Structures are given as C-alpha cells and as structure tokens.
Amino acid sequence: MTSTPRQINNGSNQSIDxxxxxxxxxxxxxxxxxxxxxxxxxxxxxxxxxIYSRPFIRAAKxxxxxxxxxxxxxxxxxxxxxxxxxSSSRSYVGLDISQVVxxxxxxxxAFNGLGQKIFPLLGGxxxxxxxxxxxxxxxxxxLKYLTDEHLAICFSxxxxxxxxxxxxxxxxxxxxxxxxxxxxxxxGAGGLKLRPLEQVQSxxxxxxxDSFDYFQVETPWAFWSNFALVARFD
Numbered sequence: 001m002t003s004t005p006r007q008i009n010n011g012s013n014q015s016i017d018x019x020x021x022x023x024x025x026x027x028x029x030x031x032x033x034x035x036x037x038x039x040x041x042x043x044x045x046x047x048x049x050x051i052y053s054r055p056f057i058r059a060a061k062x063x064x065x066x067x068x069x070x071x072x073x074x075x076x077x078x079x080x081x082x083x084x085x086x087s088s089s090r091s092y093v094g095l096d097i098s099q100v101v102x103x104x105x106x107x108x109x110a111f112n113g114l115g116q117k118i119f120p121l122l123g124g125x126x127x128x129x130x131x132x133x134x135x136x137x138x139x140x141x142x143l144k145y146l147t148d149e150h151l152a153i154c155f156s157x158x159x160x161x162x163x164x165x166x167x168x169x170x171x172x173x174x175x176x177x178x179x180x181x182x183x184x185x186x187x188g189a190g191g192l193k194l195r196p197l198e199q200v201q202s203x204x205x206x207x208x209x210d211s212f213d214y215f216q217v218e219t220p221w222a223f224w225s226n227f228a229l230v231a232r233f234d
Contacts, residue, residue: 064086068090072139076106097124131161136169137158156208169230172228
C-alpha cells in the first residue's frame, strides 16, 4: 500500500485535537497503565483479533490480495489476525491516536513476524493515505469517540482512500432505550455518544456510500446490543 502524507484544513483542528487528546489519554491509561485497569484493557484487546477479525473477513469478503487499513487499530490484534487468516500478500496499515497504543501495536506486529507487512502509524480522522489505494477500511469501536462533524470527515476520508470495489466495515455499540444508559455506556468507554444505525447510515450516505450490508459481531463481555455493517459505493 502506498501511503503519502495529506493534510485537510477543515476549520476544526482545535476541537479535533481536543477530542483526540482526550481519547488518547483514555487509551494510554487503559492499555499502558499499571494495576488491574490496565491489565483488563490489555486482556480485552489481546483477544480482540480472534473475536473481530473473522466476522470482518466474512462480511467484507477480505482476500489475500486486499489492501487493508484499520482506523483505531489499537494494539494491532485485528490486523495481525486478519493478515494471518487470509494469508495476505499485501501490506496493511493501522492508525491510532495514542502513541502508547501504537508502540504496543508495533511490538505485537514484530512479535508475529509481520514487521514488513503491517505498519501501525499515529494518525486521526485526516488520513495520511493516498486516494484510491485501499480495498478495505475497518473501524471497530471508533464512532463513539467522534463528534458528528468529525465522523463526517472520517467517512469522507474513508471514501476518498478506497479504490473502486472498496468496502468500509464497521461495528459499534448501539444506543439502548434509556438515553441515560446509552450515555453511561459511551462515557464509560471514554467516548462522546452512541448513535443509532439510521444516523450512521445517513452520514455514510452523505459521504458517498450507497450500498449497505449488515452482519453480526458477538462478544463475550457486552450485554448490550451493537450494530455492524459493510458500506460500499458504485
């Protein structure tokens, strides 16, 4: 995959920086912290590749020839497992806003012998990736950390970097009937808010995606509902 720096002046850099810094602090503590809090976070992310990669592969029909980009890649477990499961012949790129998490991702990638195939990079919603150079974009639990404006930027950037036939696969917690409970779930995860599927799909459509398929992701620790979809464009 060819990656080239690209900056977008969207007039909101200050607020984006604030949101990203808050989220980075949350994950620095959760993944890099000491004590039981950090241990639980590392345990959850340690098994996330096994849990999430298979449904992503099936739903997005990821093949060995696909170039994959993951936003919010965490310690890289989904990218590593996906690369291994499809016996990929391509390079993958992962972006995350936490330097601590990216360092762990690089260590994880190196441990699995994929240092020349998977490249974890520090980055946010303005993607440092050349246009039309990605076949599949993955977003696992990223949406709740973004404002509506920044989510629109993120989806537009995903649409820009995807090549013809590209797919955007995502999943996120869905809001529940009681707004206060949805708020507590989002805040407990260090996020801003949970959005209903209809709103997410509307923002995707505004960003140029016009075809949607839905799939399921089952986790052993979440009792609340989630939604997952693959977005495409003609």
